[in-house]
Amino acid sequence: MFEYDFMRTAFAASGVAAILAGIVGFFLVLRGQTFAGHALSHVGFTGATGAALFGLSPFVGLVGFTVVTGIGMGLFGEKLAERDVAIGMMLSLALGLGLLFLHFYTSAATQATALLFGNVLGVDDSALLNLVVLALASLAALAVIVRPLIFASLQAELAEARGVPLRFVSAAFLAIVGVAVAECAQIVGVLLVFTLMVGPAAAAQNFSRRLPAGVALAAGLALLEAWGGLTLAFYSDWPTSFWITALSGLVYFASLAARRLTG
Amino acid sequence: MSALRFEDVTIRLGGRDILSAASFVVEDGEFIGVLGANGSGKTTLMRAALGLTPIASGAISVLDQPVTRGNSSIGYMPQNRGLATGARLTGYDIVASAAIGARFGFARLDKAKRREIDWALDHVDARALARRSIGELSGGERQRLLLSQALLGRPRLLLLDEPLISLDPAYQKSVVDIARRLRDELRIAILFSAHELNPLVNAIDRVLYLGAGAAVIGPVDEVVTGPVLSRLYGAEIEVVRVKGRVFVMAGDVEVERDAHRHEGHDRGDVQSHDHGAAHV
Numbered sequence: 001m002f003e004y005d006f007m008r009t010a011f012a013a014s015g016v017a018a019i020l021a022g023i024v025g026f027f028l029v030l031r032g033q034t035f036a037g038h039a040l041s042h043v044g045f046t047g048a049t050g051a052a053l054f055g056l057s058p059f060v061g062l063v064g065f066t067v068v069t070g071i072g073m074g075l076f077g078e079k080l081a082e083r084d085v086a087i088g089m090m091l092s093l094a095l096g097l098g099l100l101f102l103h104f105y106t107s108a109a110t111q112a113t114a115l116l117f118g119n120v121l122g123v124d125d126s127a128l129l130n131l132v133v134l135a136l137a138s139l140a141a142l143a144v145i146v147r148p149l150i151f152a153s154l155q156a157e158l159a160e161a162r163g164v165p166l167r168f169v170s171a172a173f174l175a176i177v178g179v180a181v182a183e184c185a186q187i188v189g190v191l192l193v194f195t196l197m198v199g200p201a202a203a204a205q206n207f208s209r210r211l212p213a214g215v216a217l218a219a220g221l222a223l224l225e226a227w228g229g230l231t232l233a234f235y236s237d238w239p240t241s242f243w244i245t246a247l248s249g250l251v252y253f254a255s256l257a258a259r260r261l262t263g
Numbered sequence: 264m265s266a267l268r269f270e271d272v273t274i275r276l277g278g279r280d281i282l283s284a285a286s287f288v289v290e291d292g293e294f295i296g297v298l299g300a301n302g303s304g305k306t307t308l309m310r311a312a313l314g315l316t317p318i319a320s321g322a323i324s325v326l327d328q329p330v331t332r333g334n335s336s337i338g339y340m341p342q343n344r345g346l347a348t349g350a351r352l353t354g355y356d357i358v359a360s361a362a363i364g365a366r367f368g369f370a371r372l373d374k375a376k377r378r379e380i381d382w383a384l385d386h387v388d389a390r391a392l393a394r395r396s397i398g399e400l401s402g403g404e405r406q407r408l409l410l411s412q413a414l415l416g417r418p419r420l421l422l423l424d425e426p427l428i429s430l431d432p433a434y435q436k437s438v439v440d441i442a443r444r445l446r447d448e449l450r451i452a453i454l455f456s457a458h459e460l461n462p463l464v465n466a467i468d469r470v471l472y473l474g475a476g477a478a479v480i481g482p483v484d485e486v487v488t489g490p491v492l493s494r495l496y497g498a499e500i501e502v503v504r505v506k507g508r509v510f511v512m513a514g515d516v517e518v519e520r521d522a523h524r525h526e527g528h529d530r531g532d533v534q535s536h537d538h539g540a541a542h543v
Contacts, residue, residue, distance in 0.1 A: 143369045144367055144368060144369065145367060146369065147360075147363050147364045147365075147366065147367070147368070147369070147370050148364050148365065148366070148367060150360045150364055151360045151361055151363075151364020151365065152364070154352075154357055154360055154361075155341075155357070155360075155361065155412075157341040158339060158340075158341055158361060158412065159361075159364060159365070160315060161310075161313045161315060161333075161337075161339045161341065162333050162335075162339075162361070162364070162365040163332050163333015163334075163365055164333075164364065164365060205351055206351070209351055209352055209353050209356075209396050210352070210353060210356060211352060211356045211359075211360070
């Protein structure tokens with residue numbers, strides 16, 4: 001399958017997005033903010049369709065909206081980010097707006113499916129370059145904030161007393177989550193971002209009790225699931241996103257069983 | 264040098280004066296039990312010393328220096344300890360995250376940091392505990408592990424907010440013994456807040472009693488008396504001493520026990536991160 005250009009690009013694109021999603025997702029799960037990550041992806045749908053309506057690149061709209069919303073959620077602090085109802089309302093509002101934009105943007109049926117469920121085989125070289133640059137920038141930013149982020153995630157009050165600016169850390173992190181969500185949406189679509197962001201990270205936390213090992217495992221599992229899904233899709237001709245969700249689900253439920261057994 | 268000095272400090276939260284023109288001095292190396300009813304300002308006092316709660320008037324100095332945020336000469340053990348999310352992680356990783364978590368930039372956990380963590384763990388006999396998952400530890404073991412974090416950076420003042428809460432009597436004794444040992448070995452000043460005086464009464468040097476916006480510091484025998492406590496509680500209080508133990512009574516009710524029970528009921532709500540009003 002590697003004789004095809006589009007397959008090589010797809011492997012590279014899904015690899016980059018999966019590693020970023022696995023690492024960022026680990027901290028998202030650690031902080032208990034997975035639902036906020038899910039909501040960000042729906043906001044991204046609004047951004048992408050809105051951008052398309054105004055003749056801009058959907059990817060720019062996607063990244064722009066998720067990052068700005070992420071920062072906003074972070075600045076509102078835990079008060080908003082932890083409120084399921086507020087997030088759920090925002091999520092449906094965002095999807096509704098996206099639907100409205102699609103309604104006005106007539107040639108959109110295939111575009112909508114690609115946004116909602118992903119189209120990794122449609123990624124071209126320039127899109128791949130965007131993914132790589134954004135992923136590297138996000139990981140660099142994450143490296144700078146990761147120590148206070150872990151401290152604040154585990155023990156917010158103690159971290160605050162030691163001088164960690166909680167609100168800034170939270171906003172910076174959710175901005176990074178915004179980028180990771182946008183990258184994943186390119187691969188599996190906005191509706192299935194959970195499968196690469198949360199599935200591997202949650203499984204890693206069930207398999208490992210150590211932090212560094214857990215982060216590495218999350219990235220590794222996400223990469224395996226993305227590439228495995230791509231390979232299975234190539235030979236079965238079923239959708240890539242389906243296979244990735246299937247693998248992600250399988251690994252997650254296996255991790256639950258493993259956790260039961262090891263205690 | 265004094266470890267902690269409050270001069271005419273007034274702290275107002277939600278329109279209520281938690282402290283009004285309160286003054287007291289904690290000397291270096293003193294083990295102080297901090298007591299008072301719910302809402303009398305035990306947590307607020309500690310947060311003010313850490314620079315987390317603003318004061319309306321007066322002055323606070325820590326080791327003769329003005330209050331600053333992130334002051335590394337203070338070790339702190341908050342009452343609301345979070346940790347629900349990371350329950351699978353080992354204790355070591357939790358303590359390590361605190362040891363290197365205060366600064367931005369990708370700090371490595373180098374030899375010096377590891378030695379510092381081991382030193383802190385050893386002082387509370389938690390080196391073996393740290394290898395286990397935090398969720399597997401009993402309440403007392405967990406408390407020891409969390410206490411070790413307060414020692415990171417070798418502070419000169421420890422602020423321990425209700426370390427005995429929801430612990431069995433045997434564990435309560437072990438935590439108090441560790442605190443006393445820390446004072447003796449490290450010559451470190453300790454403020455240790457509690458609902459009940461009796462677990463502390465034989466270990467502390469002096470008691471700091473809060474109530475009605477005031478703070479009274481002194482030896483237990485001088486502070487824990489009917490007249491002083493009646494003023495702090497704003498009600499008729501009788502102090503009964505039996506075989507070295509102290510019971511604070513308001514009419515027929517034992518005041519401290521009652522406060523403790525209320526706290527037990529409230530704990531579900533106190534889990535939120537809403538600072539200030541939820542636990543003052």
